Amino acid sequence: MTHQELALTAARARLLGLEMVYRAASGHLGGSYSALDLLTVLYQNVMRVDPQDPQAPGRDRFVLSKGHCTPALYPTLALRGYFPVDELGQFRSIRGHLSGHAEMRHVRGVDMSTGSLGQGVSAAVGMALAGKLDGLGYRVYAMLGDGEVEEGQVWEAAMAAAKFQLDNLCAIVDVNGLQIDGPTAEVMPSEPLDQKWAAFGWHVIPCDGHDYAAIEAAYAQAAAVRGQPSVILARTVKGKGVSFMEGSAGWHGKAPNDQQYQQAKAELEGQIAALSQPAGQPGAAQAAPAERKEGKAYV
Amino acid sequence: MSETIATRAAYGQALAALGEEYPDLVVLDADLSGSTMSKQFADAYPHRFFNVGIAEANMTGIAAGLATCGKRPFLHSFAMFAAGRAWEQVRNSIAYPRLNVKVVGSHGGLSVGEDGATHQCIEDYAIMRAIPGMAVVSPCDGPSMRLAVRALLDYDGPAYLRLGRLAVESVTDGIPGYRFELGRGFQLREGRDVTVLATGMMVQEALQAAQALDAEGIGVRVIDMHTIKPLDEEIVLKAARETGALVTSEEATVLGGLGSAVCECVAGSGLPVPVVRHGVQDVFGRSGAARDVLAAYGLTADGIRESVKRALALKG
8 A cells, every 4th residue: 555545544444443432432542543553554564464364374463462452453454354344333332243352253353352451462472483383474463552561461471572582573562652540651651662672682663653654664674673573662642633632641441422523523534535635636645644743752 | 009190290291292193282381390290291392392481471371372373282380370370361361262272280279288378279270160161170190180181182272270299199090981071070989878079189088088988887979070160060960869968079279169169050950968068168278298288277088078977967
């Protein structure tokens, strides 16, 4: 996909996520929106997967260790062709199979059930070990939150990945600087993340998590590393894409009311309309970087 | 003379012996491979063995990830840490996605002995049994443990297996027609007055108690309940109907394990049959030589005899 197509896909995913959470009256938009550009690039341009054969042994794998961000993952999977977009309407409903947190047994395309923070990255280590054992060339990606890294298990996994020299493993930390109770810098300071991951034996790649060229370059750099796992520390904006959600810890796990829903929908539809213009048109050029706020610096 | 061997030792032999037949078998340990006996497999198949260091939560997650890729992981630590410390990882990363991982807890119960209460896991049956879809297995001797390892390799789903530290007498190998089937208890001794349903090393104690009670004219049926979950309700209710009184015996707290499972089964059946639960009576253990600790808490043939008398008194 071109960068404009990526931006359009991400905007559509944000709108689908909004509708999921609004309809379910619950869900996690803030961290989903900060992660969506990273996820869109991963599923559209990086991972070698076939939505028609979601269990192929040689496929690349993705673990959403920040498992609450299903309003990012499920739309991304639907837009990649794993299941019809219509099914997203069943999110968090007793009548459907799209559980609140990522679930592998009923949702096509999900490689690991997650939701309890800190556990997904260990599963990704296991998948990467299996790939080495079987001599399969697949890569494993695991996305974590910067609040999630407060879980000790993340660092147990980090030690193990380095010990086993898992260069087929790439962690992505969505550094949006916020967790439920407030800024990570106040709740539990985890910086300097780059020095911590490096000290655990990982190749560290800083990146702007909303810049498609930078995201693609980060994934490419990770794939080229040999002998050690890589981590992309992606600076992002929580709530990215909807003006009143950006940079707000309050939108971690809250559903929008009617008025908020209408406003968010109008903003996202505006972005989609602008991005749907052919490349080179004025509207298209402006849409992607519009309304961007600076993420929190992580160094 | 029958073999005397710790179930963990028999386990270690069996796991290593089956490595060739099961190429998908992978083994994880958290710095206790010499104690859990997973080391024998590690020596034979070093590339399929992963020592993750003292990090049970991570080990549990890694095993889950390996299982999603078609491996058959067996993970190891002391029962306290495999079942206890990593309980939530077992629940959410293994059991909820129904992954084919075997959680192996060695040194279960009070017979850890000298290490004391922090390492004497008496809750493993209860907390593993509480997880939906989790099988719980606790063989009593070396021969049945060897059969259990194969049965668990062939079973596609999450399961917990307890290993014991102490060398114990083999009691199942001399039994004609003995077979190990997951989810099925096995009657080791016939009796008409009362039944002892025992698991793990309490099976040997139950057989001793039964022999002593025989001299007093009391006929005790003894059943090896190597699988605590799923419970063999058929054999439990048959014993309830035919002997009219039940004693459960486990080297574990009487809350939530085999005793509770049997009570749930009998209470739901409508049979007016008493159940006496022999085990650790809701207290912590303490340090001491293993046999001394077991004796201090009544986890002996004598303790079972007393429980049988109480059951008979309740039977009226």
